[in-house]
Amino acid sequence: MQLQNSSYKPSEVLSPIDAGTSQAIEASPVEAIQQWLVSQLAKQLSLDPKNIKVQEPLTRYGLDSIDAVTLVGELEDWLELELPSTLLWDYPTVEKAANFLVQEFDIAAALSGAKAEPALNAPAEKAEKSSGWGGLWNRISGS
Numbered sequence: 203m204q205l206q207n208s209s210y211k212p213s214e215v216l217s218p219i220d221a222g223t224s225q226a227i228e229a230s231p232v233e234a235i236q237q238w239l240v241s242q243l244a245k246q247l248s249l250d251p252k253n254i255k256v257q258e259p260l261t262r263y264g265l266d267s268i269d270a271v272t273l274v275g276e277l278e279d280w281l282e283l284e285l286p287s288t289l290l291w292d293y294p295t296v297e298k299a300a301n302f303l304v305q306e307f308d309i310a311a312a313l314s315g316a317k318a319e320p321a322l323n324a325p326a327e328k329a330e331k332s333s334g335w336g337g338l339w340n341r342i343s344g345s
Contacts, residue, residue: 231309235300238280242273256296281312
């Protein structure tokens, strides 16, 4: 299992670029979540994001229960929401999970309230300590 840094925020998800204007096309909340999930799944499982289809079951790509709980925890941190730990088992595709999240949670608020991505050439600031695993340890320890 490989833990990933999910410190970037919803507004930092890359949007498709319109070739005619070279400007980012505004992604819908469902598309933003799908892009984030595909990106994180690809990193976590060492896959090419281009090979991940949002309609395919996540287990087809080798996602196991530990990876699924880790991914849900990172998604919680990213959206700053408390999500069911069984999310990716109850909604076993990227498409189903994203649609569920948009229907059941105020994703638009999470996406619009996110901080902008820092410039890549800016000096690195001390990273904030992430609660990781969706704040699981804080919930267990009562912190």
